[in-house]
């Protein structure tokens with residue numbers, strides 16, 4: 001029995017990448033975003049499965065993540081989607097990573113660092129069309145392109161933006177950003193450059209074909225999770241990750257007995273409690289105390305009492321036919337029942353992204369498919 005096990009079905013990842021690619025026009029490519037340890041799923045196996053299914057590029061957030069992928073033997077283009085500090089540029093060059101440029105000073109730093117390195121650094125200009133995080137304002141673009149031109153050590157590989165609201169019902173702001181990026185693309189093309197243009201995250205890839213340009217950047221959807229926090233199956237996606245543990249003990253409680261730290265739950269009747277050896281030390285949020293549920297023997301049981309660092313307790317009721325050692329599902333399917341990451345995120349007032357990212361290194365990862 002595994003104490004805390006995340007099983008990732010790579011066949012699901014391949015299915016999801018395939019399903020997303022079917023939405024793309026010919027010639028439009030898919031970048032698999034595997035930052036933050038593949039959204040908690042494990043970066044290497046997910047990256048491999050995505051490439052097998054036709055992704056052409058990997059996206060990460062940090063230079064360390066890019067270097068790790070190179071060390072693991074990935075030869076495909078890898079882009080760092082987050083900012084680089086000046087002292088990280090050398091490592092980016094060594095990892096043959098593609099990088100973003102988002103300010104003039106950074107462009108100058110980059111040119112200095114790349115100078116004489118005998119390596120052409122592929123870079124992508126990030127344009128801020130409304131997110132107000134990294135990125136040049138569109139009006140700064142022309143001046144910027146004039147500076148890139150005489151720099152032989154830099155190759156302008158791409159021009160990109162990022163949407164703030166592709167997953168929101170109201171699409172006004174999305175349309176505003178899209179139109180602004182279309183203008184950007186026009187401007188760039190009139191200067192004679194022909195970089196690739198990319199903008200769409202998972203939500204935009206699924207909802208707005210007109211935002212695909214030459215490349216889409218999909219993270220959450222390749223894991224089979226819904227960018228809209230709804231039913232991933234409705235978008236043809238299959239969740240890849242399940243989280244399981246086991247019943248370490250089953251214990252009889254008398255009416256009035258209380259359970260766990262702080263005695264926050266008291267048995268309203270004679271009952272039995274299941275003790276499960278997983279807790280917030282594994283990234284199973286303490287905010288699920290007295291809230292979440294688990295599956296055992298194909299049925300659902302409520303979490304009662306506090307989630308502690310290494311254990312949780314569930315109310316199995318006065319009559320059940322479960323035995324110690326039996327598997328417990330915290331995320332995933334068992335019999336006809338399932339608990340989705342989206343359900344858990346809803347209880348936690350967050351999004352599915354955070355739930356899987358939070359799974360700690362103490363959770364064993366296993367792969368199948």
Ligand SMILES: *Cc1c(COP(=O)(O)O)cnc(C)c1O
Pocket residue numbers: 033035081162200201202203217218219220221227
């Ligand atoms: C993380 C990230 C993505 C992926 O977003 P999803 O919503 O997970 O598809 C795309 N683009 C950029 C710039 C990112 O940082």
